[in-house]
Amino acid sequence: MDRKEFLKSLGLLTAGAAIIPSEGTIRAAERFSGAGANGQSTVDMATDKEVDFPVKSLRANVNGGPVKVIIIGAGNRGRTYAEYARKFPECMQVVGVSDIRESRKNAMGDTYGIPAEHRFGDWSEVFKVAKFADAVVISTPDDLHYDPCMKALQWGYDVLLEKPVAQTEKECTDIAAQAHKYGRIVAVCHVLRYSPYFRAMYQTLRDGMIGKLISIQHMEPIECRHMAHSYVRGNWRDSKKTTPIILAKSCHDLDILRWFVGKPCKTIVADGSLTWFRPENAPEGAPKRCTDGCPHESTCPYSAIDIYVKRKQHLGVFDLKNSRDEQEIMSRISDPNNEWGRCVYFCDNDQPDHFVSEMVFEDGTTASFSMEAFTPFGGRRTRIMGTTGYIEGNGSSFTVYEFRSNRKLVWDKKVSEIPEYKGSGHGGGDMALVCDFLEAVSAHDESKLTSSIDASIESHVMGFRAEKSRLSNKKVSMK
Ligand SMILES: NC(=O)c1ccc[n+]([C@@H]2O[C@H](COP(=O)([O-])OP(=O)(O)OC[C@H]3O[C@@H](n4cnc5c(N)ncnc54)[C@H](O)[C@@H]3O)[C@@H](O)[C@H]2O)c1
Known part of the structure; x- marks a missing residue:
């Protein structure tokens, strides 16, 4: 069977259709032509078009030379944003760093050629010198x-601020x-907003492709091991020391819902x-640490040995000398003071492992959101109901179903295959956010960002x- 026949057999090639779907489109159409949640066959529509919006270049349009930035917190996220300067040195330059960990401070200092006087320990030291x-x-x-952030604004800096804001x-x-008082830009790292996937979904709505928006169902599947790593054992396990998981993990999702609806939330x-x-x-006989001869280690989905040593996931927190060395990883998680070697049932965690919510917006649009720890995959799932159509997305591709025309339109850009976007996390959103931020700073114009503070x-x-x-078991007003 040749490609044309194959497309015909899938119902993807309509008579006279000028656009032959890409391989990506075929894959997406196959995925969406399966059975619905109730087991019945879903829509039988022909795909005759791809949803196509231009993907923005990551090279920032800056005037008067590269924007100079200081990284405060040279950990995982700080390094990610700094990376932009390596890709596009003509747009951004890292001229200062602050981190209380000497090794991280100096690693970034050396990478970007930062002079000793602009390598700081605690963040407060940055604001003891002139801007x-x-x-x-x-x-x-x-x-x-x-x-x-308060200090940086007072000192006259624009700010790229990690979420949660506070x-x-x-x-x-x-x-x-404070941002308004000092007339500065604060861009919050709601990185998903900047990804080509969510930008295209937003544009689909704004172009009226499904008529008037009526309601949204949105889910954030955390993925079971990511949950164990970050919200049971790791940095965000304690809601009081960090923020409740609805902010620590899902502020992106609430932000996207608000953005899509375009109206304030009421309740x-x-x-x-x-x-x-x-x-x-905890299963019977489980010790406090996975490395202490746990009888359930070989079957437990949350085993630290499985996650870190065997699967080699989430290793960034260990600052390993040799990033893949199993002995080194094993010795880290065996250290009685290492939090990531703990049994998931004996941690000082309080973050919910499932969270459901419903919102009503000012124009009557409704949205439901659920955050789920127990999934084998990550990647947001979104269903959007409009008066003339429906959108269903899986975090990397989405399909628009038009009721009247019986058409299925697919957006399925392989962002990681676009050379500029290669390696940019969060579906390309990480580098795209930095790009927009630099343009906003360079032009002193907050509207270059997809979101105001x-x-x-x-x-x-x-x-x-x-x-x-x-916590109160009550519906809460946003007023
Ligand atoms: N936007 C996103 O999607 C996203 C994803 C992950 C994390 N985050 C957020 O980014 C932030 C950083 O997360 P991370 O994963 O990079 O953490 P990290 O622990 O890897 O990095 C934080 C860095 O801050 C440094 N630090 C701590 N105290 C300091 C101080 N007083 N002065 C200067 N530096 C100090 C630490 O030594 C560390 O290197 C968190 O708020 C987190 O919630 C956002």
Whole structure:
């Protein structure tokens, strides 16, 4: 069977259709032509077009030379954003670094040729010297966003601020007020917004391709091992030291819902709990650490030995000398002080492992959101219901179903195969965010970003109110 016959057999080639779908389109169509959730066959429509929006170049349009930035917090995220300067040195230059870990501070200092006087320890040291850059990137842990951001704005820097913005609603609104007071730009790292996938989905809605938006179902599958690593054993396990998981993990999702609807949220109701990762669910005889001869190690899906030594996932937290050395990884997780070697049932964690919520927006649009720990995959799932069509997306491709024309339109760009986007995490959103931020700083124009600080804060407030609803068992107003 040749390619043309194959397409015909899938119903993908309509009479006279000028556009032959790409291999990517074929794959997407196959995925979506399966059975629905109720087991019945889903729509039988012909795909005769790809949804195609131009993907923005990652080379920032900056005037007057590269934008100079200081990285505060040279960990995983700080290194990610700094990487932009290696790819596009004509657009961004890393001229300062702050990290309390000498090794991280100097690794970044050496990579970007930062002079000794601009290598700082604690973040506060950056603001003991006169302003020497255009902007700062704040990528410190969640409890160290507010103070550095307030200070940076006062010092006259524009800010690329990691999410969550801050730990309380009041601190978030303080940051917005400070940005307005000093006339500075604060871009919140809601990276998904900047990914070609979500940008195309947004454009589909704005172009009226499914008529008037009526409701959205959105799910964030965390993936079971990612949950164990980050929200049971790791950095975000304690909601009081960081932020509730609806912000720590899912502020991106609330932000996307608010962005898609384009109207303020009126009410929010939420529920969910930490059901599984608790001492009473530990299998019989499980020791406190996976490396202490646990009889369940070979079958436990959350085994630290399996995740770190065998699968070699999430190794960034270990600062390994040899990134793949199994002995080195084993010795780290065997160290009684290493938090990632702990049994998932005996951690000091309090973050829910499932969280559901429902929102009503000012024009009556509704949205439901659920965050789920127990999935074998990550990648957001989204279903959008409109008056003339429906969208279904799996985090990397989406299909638009038109009711009247019986057409199926597919967006399935392989972003990782676009040379400029190669290696840019979050579906390309990481580097695209930096690009837009640099353009905004260079032009002193917040509108170059997909989100103003006020819109970012609004979606954070939705997160705080959702947590309030979960804890109080009450529907909460956004007023
Ligand atoms: N936008 C996203 O999708 C996304 C993804 C992951 C993490 N995050 C957020 O990014 C932030 C950083 O996360 P990460 O994974 O890079 O963590 P990380 O631990 O890898 O990096 C944080 C760095 O901050 C440094 N630091 C701590 N205290 C400091 C201080 N007083 N002064 C200067 N530096 C200090 C640490 O030594 C560390 O190197 C967190 O707030 C996290 O929630 C965002």
